[in-house]
Amino acid sequence: MSFEEDVMRLESIVRDLDRDDLDLDRALRLFEEGIARLRSASAALTEANGRVQELVAAADGSFALTDRDN
Numbered sequence: 692m693s694f695e696e697d698v699m700r701l702e703s704i705v706r707d708l709d710r711d712d713l714d715l716d717r718a719l720r721l722f723e724e725g726i727a728r729l730r731s732a733s734a735a736l737t738e739a740n741g742r743v744q745e746l747v748a749a750a751d752g753s754f755a756l757t758d759r760d761n
Contacts, residue, residue, distance in 0.1 A: 692728075692731060693735075694731075694735040694736070694739075697728045697731050697732040698732055700724075700728050701729060701732065704721050704728070705725075707721055708721055708722070708725075
């Protein structure tokens with residue numbers, strides 16, 4: 692799944708969990724799915740952040756690669 696799909700599903704899960712008529716078993720299944728989606732989205736953000744950090748614009752408009760470990 693893509694980051695955007697994970698976020699959209701998380702929003703749907705939150706709406707479902709806010710319902711008053713949700714039984715406990717369904718709520719737990721949704722919560723578990725939400726945690727998995729959150730981890731997936733977080734990993735995608737971490738990867739994207741690392742890729743952005745690799746390419747840093749210099750003052751003259753050129754680009755330089757940087758080490759991800761910095």
